[in-house]
Amino acid sequence: MVKVGVVGYGVIGQRLADGVALQKDMELVGVADVSPTLAIRALKEKGMPYNFYLGMPENLHMFEELGIPVSGTLEELVQKTDIILDATSAGVGAKNKELYAKYNRKAIFQGGEKNSVADVFFHGYANYEKGLGKQFLKLTSCNTTGLIRSVDCLDREFGIEKVAITIIRRVADPGDYHRGLTNALQIDKAPSHQAVDLMTIMPHINATGILVHTPVTHGHIITVVATPKKKISKEEAIECFKKHPRIRVVRIADGFLGNASLFRYARDLGNPRGDMYEIALWEESVVNSGDDIMYAINIPQEAVTIPETIDGIRAALMMQPDRISATSETNKYLGMGKWIQK
Template sequence: MSKVKVGVAGYGVIGNRLAAGVVAQDDMELVGVADVAPTLPVRALKERGMPFPLFAAVPGAEQGLEAAGIPVSGSFDDLLGEVDIMLDAAPGGIGAKNKVKYVAAGVKAVFQGGESGEVADVFFHGTVNYEKGLGVDYLKLTSCNTTGLIRAVHAVHASVGVVKTFITIIRRVADPGDTHRGLTNVLEVEPIPNHQAVDLMSIMPDIDATGMLIHTPVTHGHIITLSVTPKQKISVEAALEAFGNYPRIKVVKISEGFNSNSSLFQWARYMEYPRADMFEIGLWEEMVGHSGDDLLFAINIPQESVTIPETIDAVRAAMEMHATGAEAVAATDGFLGI
């Protein structure tokens, strides 16, 4: 089978990681990335000797890029003419505008969580509903929190079945370097239910989910605490086994030094993962317990990198590269070295 040709629109926090993720897949080719301005990641691309081409995402953008000394390989239409599928990681709302161009060019696309639901035919999660994405032209990924949350709830659901879940999200307020968000000393609250619980029900409609969200001024990951009502009681040991066997969940121990969100970020640095990216959600062993028969636990969401594997699964679904989610997830994870 010839390699699937992939392009990335928007070379920011998510786009630069999607590009690296695609480069790691032996059965895919990164044709190029598109952006509108000589941002820090775009400048770093030039410093690295342009390992893959950059295209101007909108007419006229080439002027600002070239003025900053960034080589531009062509227009957005040129990029669309060469790819089978686009991974759209432009700021929320821009993807819907780009979709008009994808439709005109007959190119498939995968959108990120910041786009509205109408942009895609299928709301996609690699480990839960891969088969729904098979051959579909436009898929939308769940947000970073939802992606990780669904992995953890599905681990219990696939083991004993889940009736309902209540979640609390301690949400990082900005990505590293987002100085435009200011230095805050606030815990901002939102009305219930949070969108992540609503989105979880969209992907897993048999589970009754609700929850609260509190923004907190940290940049290294979100933490979600969960209470899950199982169909049959599950012991702590069985739950840990289900989490441990589930793809993209890393069970860690407070007793070994994993005592915070930052400890997982530090771990990624010590492991010398590129950009300190973790693809797994962290799950603390000593935080798994019970309230009556309900299962309690907490997970860490590395917001910058958590959606990369499921996005690559979406390419595999849209291009019908594998018949089942299990095969697709195994291929993606193998190439990403998870």
């Protein structure tokens, strides 16, 4: 049984812990953080389903005052694990890497860290084999993760030469206040980092893109114009997407009008926190433009990277030898692809 620790129990860390706990071939040793945040207070109120380790021992008195049990230090957690999932704030993971290296432990970092922190910039479907046996992996960002899922899906079936994307980006996660309350759109200079990151993972594809920040919190939307090596019909593209266990094809006609509809649907399904591991792709958005194929996807930013992170565990520890067997195991335990009609 592979032993896993999660460092940073925030938006991503909570979901990583839950995702690992669902894997029947992994054991979640514990989670770590530095202060009694709302997430950790909620963990205590839920009965401490996960052992908690403290990243800053000098803050122990804060936890004692709140009656939050502490199982040990971050260093002790690292020693008990085979691999660490680092979900700390950008820059902190690079510092933590020294501790992981000290004990010769493997680690997976999230998209906020610089690519230089890891041996491989990783995606479970697009380049799983490159992560096999590596000590340090880094995940793509939420937008890039979902974008690559859809482009890789088409590329493996038909071959893709280039893509042009527009990202309509949520301004902050639900509950965040640090970006302020706005009634404006803000555009970044092109190309967006997601397009550059896609080319890093999939160097055979030429990509560019524009990013627009929007004052919403429940998900990003990306429009993609893909140029195939041979012309793809709308029907062929939709059929290809419908077979992918991490892409949910939805219809505007059925009431999926936008990102809020998907968030509400996830809550109606009973998904914890209203999470969705899969990206959604609107069937009515798939159109041909000359030889190009265009479509729009929804990126549930809080949970979309969880499956690919778990794929990373499988690659780094060589649990499965290839992307098909690895992603299939991850999908099975996370319950992904249940919506696919057999």
